């Protein structure tokens with residue numbers, strides 16, 4: 001059943017919610033989910049809901065194609081932190097609309113910024129907070145994932161693409177360059193030549209098929225099924241032993257930053273450490289006893 005992750009009371013039957021003053025979103029279940037109230041903080045630019053053990057964050061600035069204004073990203077980080085601290089949640093999915101995952105950082109908001117201002121305040125530095133989230137984050141990308149939108153997707157751990165997804169880094173056309181990983185994570189995902197082409201022309205985008213072929217995304221899904229399919233994978237992950245999941249995520253991300261020998265050593269130590277968990281006993285005994293493992297995250 002749909003419920004608000006932070007406040008089950010926020011779910012109201014469709015008819016009752018029609019009159020609600022807050023922005024609402026209708027689901028086919030006949031329930032309406034009011035914008036999330038995380039710890040009494042109402043979000044303005046995102047919606048959150050819980051599906052089983054999965055937290056779902058929907059970027060919700062349709063008039064601006066989910067342009068990532070400062071407040072929107074602050075809300076995303078806030079919701080992610082709350083999901084990370086919620087023991088009932090094992091993974092998070094971030095999605096946008098069918099037209100746009102996100103059309104980039106908010107150009108209108110930043111166009112008059114000065115260098116001194118952006119440097120002093122480490123403009124957009126807070127975006128990177130999401131990379132410290134321990135639980136896996138999956139991106140379900142329909143439509144445009146441009147500039148900061150593509151970078152947001154790449155800060156997630158797994159990307160599924162809808163059939164009409166478009167990935168691009170058009171910042172150069174605005175007189176700037178990517179500022180949240182577009183020159184770094186993109187290279188690792190698609191290789192140097194393609195990344196150069198995308199970043200330096202700003203005009204070469206990847207469609208879903210190209211993104212799949214390049215390794216930027218791991219699956220293409222029909223548009224209507226994208227969120228459900230991504231949540232399904234997130235649920236699969238959320239039902240694994242969470243210490244193993246967190247360590248697996250940490251190690252794969254570390255592989256981008258440390259030499260192979262250090263990564264292999266770190267991996268072996270964490271692998272060995274898992275023999276101190278109940279989940280390891282349960283997982284291996286379940287295999288031997290030919291039954292499904294029931295992990296307790298201990």
Ligand SMILES: CCC/C=C/C(=O)SCCNC(=O)CCNC(=O)[C@H](O)C(C)(C)COP(=O)([O-])OP(=O)([O-])OC[C@H]1O[C@@H](n2cnc3c(N)ncnc32)[C@H](O)[C@@H]1OP(=O)([O-])[O-]
Pocket residue numbers: 063064065067068103104105106107108109124144146147148149151170171174177178179180
């Ligand atoms: C992390 C640091 C580095 C990152 C830097 C960046 O990401 S730089 C950014 C890199 N990204 C880009 O350069 C992509 C910029 N966007 C586009 O090129 C086009 O919007 C499109 C091709 C995505 C869709 O074309 P379409 O004809 O289907 O739709 P439409 O164009 O009519 O848009 C509808 C409304 O949304 C508005 N809006 C859209 N995007 C933004 C935005 N980023 N910002 C603000 N607003 C934005 C648009 O102004 C319009 O509002 P209006 O006028 O109704 O008040």
